[in-house]
Amino acid sequence: MKAYFGRRYMLSASHRLHTAALTAEENRATYGKCNNEHGHGHNYVVEVLVGGAVEAETGMVVDLVALDKTVHERVLDRFDHANLNLDPLFVDRVPTTENFCKTIFALLYDALPAGELEHVRVEETENNFFECSARG
Amino acid sequence: MIFLTRRATFSASHYYWNEAWPAEKNQQVFGRCANRNGHGHNYTLEVTVAGEPDPMTGFVVDLKWLKDVMEREVLAAYDHKHLNLDAPEFAHQIPTTENIAIAAWQRLEPAITAAGGARLSRVRVYETPEIFAEYRGPHEQVSARGVKDRGEA
Numbered sequence: 001m002k003a004y005f006g007r008r009y010m011l012s013a014s015h016r017l018h019t020a021a022l023t024a025e026e027n028r029a030t031y032g033k034c035n036n037e038h039g040h041g042h043n044y045v046v047e048v049l050v051g052g053a054v055e056a057e058t059g060m061v062v063d064l065v066a067l068d069k070t071v072h073e074r075v076l077d078r079f080d081h082a083n084l085n086l087d088p089l090f091v092d093r094v095p096t097t098e099n100f101c102k103t104i105f106a107l108l109y110d111a112l113p114a115g116e117l118e119h120v121r122v123e124e125t126e127n128n129f130f131e132c133s134a135r136g
Numbered sequence: 137m138i139f140l141t142r143r144a145t146f147s148a149s150h151y152y153w154n155e156a157w158p159a160e161k162n163q164q165v166f167g168r169c170a171n172r173n174g175h176g177h178n179y180t181l182e183v184t185v186a187g188e189p190d191p192m193t194g195f196v197v198d199l200k201w202l203k204d205v206m207e208r209e210v211l212a213a214y215d216h217k218h219l220n221l222d223a224p225e226f227a228h229q230i231p232t233t234e235n236i237a238i239a240a241w242q243r244l245e246p247a248i249t250a251a252g253g254a255r256l257s258r259v260r261v262y263e264t265p266e267i268f269a270e271y272r273g274p275h276e277q278v279s280a281r282g283v284k285d286r287g288e289a
Contacts, residue, residue, distance in 0.1 A: 003234045004270040053278040059230035
C-alpha cells in the first residue's frame with residue numbers, strides 16, 4: 001500500500017535576482033523589485049513529500065526523525081539565515097525560487113532512500129509557490 | 137480534466153501502539169505518541185475529485201453533495217472521537233496519519249464512485265499545519281526499487 005507523507009519546514013534567507021548576462025537596465029526590467037542591489041529576504045516554506053509503502057508494524061511511510069535530520073543537514077543548516085547568492089550552488093545561477101526549488105530537490109533526492117522523494121514545494125510568500133517532482 | 141478539492145476539519149484523539157511489541161519498543165519507536173491515555177489533534181481532511189465540468193451546470197461535482205459525503209462517511213466516524221476506540225478500522229491498525237488517509241479514502245471512494253460523476257483522486261490528511269499524509273488510491277504501488285531500498289522487500 002503506497003501513501004505519501006508531507007512535512008513543512010521554514011527557512012529565512014536573502015537573495016537578489018540578477019544575472020551578469022543582462023545589462024543593469026535589462027536586469028531591472030526583468031526582475032523589478034527583486035533586482036534591488038542589496039537584496040531582500042523571505043520566510044520560505046519548504047514542503048517535502050515522500051512516498052513509500054506503509055509499514056504494517058508502525059503504520060508509517062517514513063521515519064520522521066530521520067527525514068527531519070536529512071532536511072536539516074542538507075537544506076536548513078545550509079540555507080537558513082543565509083544569503084542564497086553567496087552559496088556556491090548559486091554562483092552561476094540566479095536564486096529564483098524556481099532554481100532554489102530544483103536545488104533543494106536535488107540535495108534531498110541524493111540524500112534520501114531511492115524512490116522516496118515525490119516532490120519539493122517552495123513557497124516564497126503566501127501567494128507564490130513552486131514545485132519540483134520526481135515525475136519531471 | 138479538473139481537480140476539485142474540498143476541505144473539512146475534525147478533532148479526534150489517538151495513540152500509537154503495536155500490541156506485538158513490548159512497551160519499551162513502543163515507547164522507543166513512537167515516543168510521546170505512545171502515551172496510552174492518548175492525545176488529540178485538529179485534523180484537516182482534503183478530498184480531491186477529478187472530472188470534467190458538466191455542460192449544463194458547469195460543476196465537476198456539486199460541492200454541497202461532496203460536503204455531505206465527507207460528513208457522512210468520514211466526519212461522523214472521526215469527529216470528536218477516539219480513533220483507536222471508536223473507529224473499527226483502527227481496532228487492530230495504528231491510526232497514523234498515513235493510515236487515516238487510506239481509511240478515509242476507503243470510506244469515501246464507494247459513495248463517490250457510485251454517484252457516477254467525478255472520480256476520487258486524492259485524500260490528504262493534515263495532523264498539524266506542518267505534517268500531512270496523502271493517498272492516491274490502490275492503483276499506485278511502491279516500485280520494487282523503492283521497496284528494496286527501504287529494506288522492506
